[in-house]
Amino acid sequence: MAIRDLLQLTRRQLLKIGGAFLFGAAAGDALSADDQMTSSSSCTFVGDPSQLFQSPCGGQEATELMPTSPFILHPFEQDLPVPVPLKTEALSPPYGYGLGQQSNNGELNSTHSIKPADIGYPEPDTYHIKLQVGFHCVTNSTVQPIDANGNPVTPPQAAKFVDGRLPPSSIYGFNGTFPGPMIYGRYGKPALVRFENELDPTRVHGLFGAPKGQFLTHLHNGHTAPESDGNPHATPHGYHPGQWVDNLYLNYPAGGDENEKQSFLWFHDHFEGYTGANVYRGLVGLYPIYDPDKDPGDENYGLRLPGVPNKDTGRVDYDIPLAIFDCALDDGVTPHQDFHVGCGETHPEWWGMTFFKHFPNHGFVGDIFTVNGKAFPVLHVKRRQYRFRFLDASISRVYELGLMKSASGKLQEARGTQGQWLLPDGQQCMQFVQIASEGGLLPDSTLRNSFEIWPSRRKELIVDFTHYMKGPDGTRKETKAGDVIYLVNVAKMEDGRKPDSSDPSYKVPILKLVIDDLPATETDNSAAVFDAAGNFASRKLRPLPDIDFSDAALSKLTHRSFELQRGGGSGGLNLDPVTAVLNRETQWLINDRPFQVCEPLARTQKGYAEVWRVKNGGGGWVHPMHFHQEEHRIIEKNGVRYNAVTPVGPDDVFAKEDTIALGPGEEVVIYRNFRTFPTATQAAVGTTAKYVAHCHNLAHEDHTMMFGWEIIGNSRSTTT
Structure with a gap:
């Protein structure tokens, strides 16, 4: 494959086809031997780069204007x-x-x-x-x-x-x-x-x-x-x-x-x-x-x-x-x-x-x-x-x-x-x-x-x-x-x-x-949300799961940190060809990395909860950050701690959720659990359960603001 063709592949596209045609086994060098054993088979798949869409305008960055709709x-x-x-x-x-x-x-x-x-x-x-x-x-x-x-x-x-x-x-x-x-x-x-x-x-x-x-x-x-x-x-x-x-x-x-x-x-x-x-x-x-x-x-x-x-x-x-x-x-x-x-x-x-x-x-x-x-x-x-x-x-x-x-x-x-x-x-x-x-x-x-x-x-x-x-x-x-x-x-x-x-x-x-009008033949049998005088009285619905959020309990859990970052745009255009390809797609990063399917940022243990700190690292953007597999609970947002007096908060922020609404500079601490997967049969042979987390501004996700994580079933995860 010609170097000029490589330069027109984004980092995302290169990693999607495994990188094996260029880097061979080096694509997994960031993983330990045990990690390589459990990493996705996609890491060694050799695709057909000629069938991929290429970057526009000779490999340069493109910024499109928006039309005015009729x-x-x-x-x-x-x-x-x-x-x-x-x-x-x-x-x-x-x-x-x-x-x-x-x-x-x-x-x-x-x-x-x-x-x-x-x-x-x-x-x-x-x-x-x-x-x-x-x-x-x-x-x-x-x-x-x-x-x-x-x-x-x-x-x-x-x-x-x-x-x-x-x-x-x-x-x-x-x-x-x-x-x-x-x-x-x-x-x-x-x-x-x-x-x-x-x-x-x-x-x-x-x-x-x-x-x-x-x-x-x-x-x-x-x-x-x-x-x-x-x-x-x-x-x-x-x-x-x-x-x-x-x-x-x-x-x-x-x-x-x-x-x-x-x-x-x-x-x-x-x-x-x-x-x-x-x-x-x-x-x-x-x-x-x-x-x-x-x-x-x-x-x-x-x-x-x-x-x-x-x-x-x-x-x-x-x-x-x-x-x-x-x-x-x-x-x-x-x-x-x-x-x-x-x-x-x-x-x-x-x-x-x-x-x-x-x-x-x-x-x-x-x-x-x-x-x-x-x-x-x-x-x-x-x-x-x-x-x-x-x-x-x-x-x-x-x-x-x-x-x-x-x-x-x-x-x-x-x-x-x-x-x-x-x-x-x-x-x-x-x-x-x-x-x-x-x-x-x-x-x-x-x-x-x-x-x-x-x-x-x-x-x-x-x-x-x-x-x-x-x-x-x-x-x-x-x-x-x-x-x-x-x-x-x-x-x-x-x-x-x-x-x-x-x-x-x-x-x-x-x-x-x-x-x-409501027809005379119909009756509204739903529980009224206002009384006859128009007063609202909150009613109990579903209790939150019983979780100990005390400092003593949380200190025993694995803690991880993730920072959502605005990267350097296309980058790499004046570097050597290999480095240029590797650094092309860096607009959106998590912990200084674009998404790489072969390099999970976390390996968690089935049945053991963890505490994840997620920070919007600046640049003036908002990020709706979504986590697959199991919803989470917010422990703290911008320094405000969950407590029994305001269990839901002003905007249901402390209820269960799957997506964090992160404004510019905001920081959230969440409680995550990892249950059901991998199954016992999978864990017995070393198979992990692989998932992702990503920004749900889909323009950010598609430009690599995503990370992989895994659940393992046979050893305890460590803090990273």
Whole structure:
């Protein structure tokens, strides 16, 4: 391979193919002999570098400009789509636990490391999801092409712009839709999902997404065996078109502890280096998970949280997932600096289709906000309580959401800005009652005027649509049929670095809620979150796991530190060729390192908890830091210690979670446990359970802000 070709491979791409064609056995020199024995087989795989995408513009760094999306002329005329729960399906060939049966990728010869019977569970429900190219429009409204200042312009292909509507954008979708199908998980009943790759990269626009249509599905916050986790250790090269894999989701709480149960997961692509592109292209699915005791999906039982099973649709009515996602649409005149031979090309033929920024030096934020795949949708709600499950599925954007009413009832155009429309006289009219975070039900319900949500994080909140919140006189008014309320984002974020300073005029409505009467034949049997006078009283939900956070107890645990850092950009262009290749991709680092699949930063011991200190090392960026395999507990944040008086804190910060929201310069100390994996059989032969942790600003993750870690089952880990 020519040196000029090597210089066009990023560090991530070089390590993905193992580095063996250049470095041979030296790729594992950083590991001890024992470590090399347990390291991933991907470390010695020799791939075909000629098939990899190369860096743009002769190997130089590229910074792309963002286009201005067409202006949506008629917001809030399209109903909110709610995903339909997937039905079980028999698989052919049938699933199995033998060697080579976990997938049809013969190279892996993979198998499931655990069977449901091993934990006393029944055989799984089986589902079949096909990854397919589909076509999607964020709106059916007419649009107006505009420039960056909001002025009308003629689209580059005016002859095709005949009905004033957007062309459909090609997507990668679970079953060809965005969001994909929803799976209702239930504790005590495993689910086995066959993901089958039918993608055809030649049928998509924009030249983004995995180059050969590869995928790797991760159930976010699932307590899952490594081979089903969807991380680069088990399957570094993903599953190609024509291949399938069976992911086994045990729906089993960590350690068998009832208090470790969760309530809202999601699944998404996790193919190394292309996670952001594949997620942005549409590989997102939802996974609410019910607990038969406290939270069965029926408001007549357990904690009586809002939800009524609907036998006709399979949904749980009044329990609605809301996946929030921002995007940008191509204006046809902004140059692309991506994987084109010439670089700087414009693509008028892609006008109005989704635009993806390949080389975001901060992150990716779009100017159109969508809910469940649609911009400015409408949801009709009845005068009763609802449970909303919020997910931030965006690449980088942070939102702050509230419920507002407009006295004038008028929206204001904001052409050329992020969000496109404003609610200038919007005022808060209702409150939320938060019942869960991404770690599941909170110990106590909590009243919120608004809430912040970061990429990958989830929050579950109840809204009572029978009354407005109390006014200055202490009374509250009833709602009536025809009333209109808006879900509004007030967090301005011009780039992927961090939310901007407060702007009281920035009120972007993203969902219109129209109130209808509750039919006389229906009754709201959910437990009321406000009493008859409108007073809120917190109620007990799920206790937190009983953990001793005393200094004496914590001092006995292994402690580790991780610092998230802004690196030196591309780097290495004036160095010798080998060093240049090794140092190309250093924009985002953890402990001075970009991600290397062969070099875990931690080896933990199964059954032994640890204390991890995670610091945002500066540069002015925010980092939503996600940890696979088992959620964690925050012991301390910015010097504030967990205590029994404020067990949840002002923003559920001390509850269970899987993603830390780290602002610039912030530092968090977390308690982590490592249970279930590797199995005893694996541990007996020295097999480790390999996982990753990474920033869930997916632009950062794809540019190596990730580290590997392992669980071992036969010796005690040491402090590092």
